[in-house]
Amino acid sequence: MPEAFSGSFQDFQAVTPNARFSDWLAARAEPYWSEATDHAFTHAIGDGSVPDEAYVRYLIEDYTFITDLASTLGYLVAKAPTMRSKSRLSGFLALLTSEENDYFLRSFEALGFPAATYETAAQGPVTRAFADLLLTSSGKGTYAEGLACLLCAEWCYLTWGLREAGQPRPEKFYLAEWIDLHAVEGFESFVNWIREEMDAVGAALPPAQQESLAKIFSKMSALEVAFFETAWTGEACLPEVNPEKV
Template sequence: MTIRFTGSFKDYQAHNPDARFTNWLAAKGEPYWTQATSHPFTQAIGDGTMPSEAYTRYLIEDYTFVTDLASTLGFLVAKAPGMRSKAKLSGFLALLTSEENDYFLRSFEALGVPAGTYEAAAQGPVTRAFSDVLLSASGEGSYADGLVCLLCAEWCYLSWGQREAAKPRPDQFYLAEWIDLHAVSGFETFVNWIRSEMDGIGPELSGPEQETLASLFRRMSRLETAFFEYAWTGKASNLL
């Protein structure tokens, strides 16, 4: 099991002189960070062994989450310190509400999920907790608070997406396209930008402010693991 680093960013730098602030966040997020990025659910997407009932469960929950993610991006656009940052976030918001939404609709059809089912679906407890953290951090917290939550969510998907993209694509288009959406260069560029943005902000904050960001990243990593676990097993997680 990957061991969590418990020290400050300065302590981490002392042991890892070339480390980025985001490396420290990931180390503080263990073991949940590794559990999320390597969860069996993500591996089953890549090798095509995903049970249809598990992926249906996942897609319905993720579909209910998209609106909250869009709201999170809206809060961050408003709080971003400069036009360049606003443009980056706005561009991702536009992608989320167009290409990704189309993917959901086609996938639901292929899996035989009626529109009435996913349109009327209520968020499960894991998704609700995940959304609550994102909306609270981005809406009520600082720009850095919201950004660190977005970083965890998108960096996690880039991590497993690039790993699974190295495999032959599964036959199911909804699995193959989900990998591609999270392994393409445009998504990598966006996640790397979030990392760079956080790497610039984080070191300038006070020690307590840095620890707040680390706590948010760790909480998000834990909930990401719980989200995959619920989709995979259909059972409530003890990680909430």
């Protein structure tokens, strides 16, 4: 796994020509960033080898998380500095509460999982920690802090989604569609916009605030790893994050 870059954004620019602020966030978040985007669970989705019980665990936790992600987007819509930014975020919120929600319902039915179970499921400890960081950063924090969380979550999925989209699709529709949801042009365009927004907002901040964003992004990356690991193993795996990175 790549080693983390420990310096400031200005240091990163000095050694990496034309460096983007979002690239610096990812570099600061290593090895968590690479562990999340290259996790065995994501590869198993792509090649169809993920056991149904592991995928059900994953879907349940993700389904319980959707409401919190929608709330996060609502906070960011309210705090976005321009109408264009509000429009992009609200458009994704509309997609999240329609097409993606429909995917969950059809997938649970195909997996033989009753509505009474997933509709009353409580978040596990990793999902709670993940949701708490998102909601705290977007609700009580600044626009930039909430955006850093959203960027990590969505960019991670785009990264492995595009990788697996380049391979033959698995036969099970709920695996193939999950890949497609995170590799389609519309999603890629939205994530690229988040990166551009983060690049513009983050690069303009003073170094102390940039450092705060790097720590948030690193913690989000570690929680992404824990989220996949919990689904993969069936055991709650709260991350052991390097205290210097959070």
